[in-house]
Amino acid sequence: MARTTDEALALWLKRLALRSELDEAERQAILGLPGEAVAVAAGQDFVRVGERVDHACLIVEGLAARFAQLGNGQRGVVAFHIPGDMADLHSVVARQVTWALQAAAPSRILRIPHAALDALATEHPRLAIAFWRDCIVDANVLAQWTVNIARKDSAARVAHLLCELFLRYRAAGLSGYDFFPFPITQVMLADAVGLTPIHLNRVLKRLRDERLATKDLYEIVLKNGEGLVALGEFDPAYLQFPDTTPKRPLDL
């Protein structure tokens, strides 16, 4: 189960290659990136607001959440990063940290020096484009979250998020046929969909009772993909995966 840092770089390469064509030299350059492996305990912040960072964080194993802390102690989660995601690739061009990163579960990350990423972008201009594009996809996901939270009811928000995460894990090759690992508490998941933990719990109960999906501390199991797609009004276009145009988005 223990993933090596080499495997994590390969996962990131796979993610980049989903949206950008890369030649052999570019691929080797990614795979040859240096980095410092760091273990992070669940609940621990590994990037803090206000810092200036000189490295980006590749998620090797576990799960990371990008979030803001509000005055009254509330939190807003604005992104989840799964293994193979460069959680703060944007920091390469915006070093002042405005969003904290926290491990939602025991995780391992690889700290990749900005210097190395800068060098790659300079030497391989098409990699610079690929990096930029990767950030655009993250922004697309965020825009979709905004719409979901602003205009859909609690069950639709959760259903939509589950669809999104399933496809992202599957694109990374990390999902099973009808499940994906998602080691997170209900409290943090609630922070990502803009609900109280209590109400999220009731929504999860409803999804369970209606045989749509189940969640425990470690994973999500999808029982009825079409039902989730319908409930969440899910259309995967915003994820910018290669255009396979399947009839059913989740294709279970």
Added chain:
Amino acid sequence: MARTTDEALALWLKRLALRSELDEAERQAILGLPGEAVAVAAGQDFVRVGERVDHACLIVEGLAARFAQLGNGQRGVVAFHIPGDMADLHSVVARQVTWALQAAAPSRILRIPHAALDALATEHPRLAIAFWRDCIVDANVLAQWTVNIARKDSAARVAHLLCELFLRYRAAGLSGYDFFPFPITQVMLADAVGLTPIHLNRVLKRLRDERLATKDLYEIVLKNGEGLVALGEFDPAYLQFPDTTPKRPLDL
């Protein structure tokens, strides 16, 4: 009042230069960009979902909203673009449109061919970085919107948005001492803060009654900047303006 397209390019240059150092050659390259001027009526979509575009849209005059259309006819606005914003700079690296752009008021835009922007990015690698960074700032704004909608009450959301827009208009040199042009209906503003138009109307009434701000069809007037900052829990760090560290964010 009629702004020329040259002036619009100068505005965009100013916006880029806020966050990226640019030398004279780079500045001239931006100012020399070609483009096709287009007038857009209020309520008209000028970029539609599903299209593939070969140009990016610089807002010359007016106001543009990026939005999603939901199944039941509801809308979610995910960004406002003011004059001097390249509303879909991201399209340079992601040509498949996933968010529509609509003029919120009678507007003029400049269609700048991707080919020209590509050429600039290739010839001036630091401009490629500046473009990428500009997209990161837009994503930052979006993340802040997500937090606001997910975790703040209706009045705080609106107050926060007014603070943000004031600073953005002011950075562009388009604000007055205590007001900024914002030609938008309450219906569309409601779509941006995730409220019903009816409730937004009540929130605006409250802001008016409490002498915080007033809105008409054409502009927003801030009556009490500190009050808005406090109500919206506004911290301008996410806008990534040069670090002037004013005591009061709005500095009225």
Added chain:
DNA sequence: CGCATACTTGAAATAGTTCAAAAGACGTGG
């Protein structure tokens, strides 16, 4: 003047929150 668009207000309904408590899981040390 009359129609269209935008805004305003009231009252009833409801989705989601808040407060309060208990029950289940899980690891640790005795």
Added chain:
DNA sequence: CCACGTCTTTTGAACTATTTCAAGTATGCG
């Protein structure tokens, strides 16, 4: 391997912010 404390989930009941439904009032424009 059992007891204990901690963390997470679950459930109930009262409350409230926001929505929904239903008019009605400005404002501008041809």
